[in-house]
Amino acid sequence: MKTAEGRTLQILITTGLEDADRTALGLNTALVAQSSGVETHVFFTLRGTFWACRTQRKELPRPDILDIIEQLGALGAKLSCCTKCLDQHCMLPEHAESSSLLRADIRPAGLASIVNRAASGMPSLTF
Known part of the structure; x- marks a missing residue:
């Protein structure tokens, strides 16, 4: 799971509306990594799944989070x-x-996808 340069990173987004600032920090970290040539995988889980949902049913405290997710996709980050x-x-x-x-x-x-990446030596950060 190494890029040509050997740089990869996995970021787990576990927080939802209860801590949108922490979510934004995690996604901005992913954005910096992907923009720097690091193959970046973002995995939304637990309450962080909220940000991956197509339809939001609540007013968002940080609407910029959705923009960051779009930017990550446009830059080729692996989002799951x-x-x-x-x-x-x-x-x-x-x-x-x-x-x-x-x-x-x-x-x-x-x-299993995050376990396999971590077991292969991919660094992981959790937000």
């Missing part, structure tokens, strides 16, 4: 979201499939 967390944080009646619940550029993934 815990499949087990989707039901609790994203499930809306109009969405039949879990992939339709997520924002553009975010794919559903299991916890």
